[in-house]
Amino acid sequence: MxxxxxxxxxxxxxxxxxxxxxxxxxxxxxxxxHPNPKAVAESFRLSVDAFLAEHDDVPIPGNGRDVLLLETNAFLEALGQMGRDESRG
The missing domain is CATH 1.20.5 (Single alpha-helices involved in coiled-coils or other helix-helix interfaces)
Incomplete structure (x- = not known):
């Protein structure tokens, strides 16, 4: 090239x-x-689950699934931490 x-x-x-x-x-x-991080997490999980279901028959290429799950878990952890911080405040 x-x-x-x-x-x-x-x-x-x-x-x-x-x-x-x-x-x-x-x-x-x-x-x-967002005033309700639990609602955000639930909606986000539903979107990710739907995306993964679409790829049951045609796998995500390379390490795409691993990256998707890593980023998903990081976002959900951040939302969980935000919810815990707010409940302490």
């Missing part, structure tokens, strides 16, 4: 990473200020 193509791919990966980071920050801010 030519250097020019590699540079384009690297730039696209970087752009995607930055967009993903902004979305993560926004999601964290919205979740942390």
């Amino acid at each position: 030519e250097d020019e193509h590699l540079e384009v791919i690297a730039n696209l990966i970087n752009q995607f990473g930055m967009k993903l980071q902004v979305h993560s920050f926004a999601l964290e801010a919205l979740a942390s200020t």
Whole structure:
């Protein structure tokens, strides 16, 4: 592959990473200020479960499922921590 193509791919990966980071920050801010983190967690779990069910017959390629579950658990843990912090306050 030519250097020019590699540079384009690297730039696209970087752009995607930055967009993903902004979305993560926004999601964290919205979740942390939501009055009912348990409702957010329940809705989020339903969405993830539906997505995984769609991929029962056609598996998610590579380590995508592992990454999905890791990110899902991290978000749910953050929501759980937020709920615990609010109940102490």
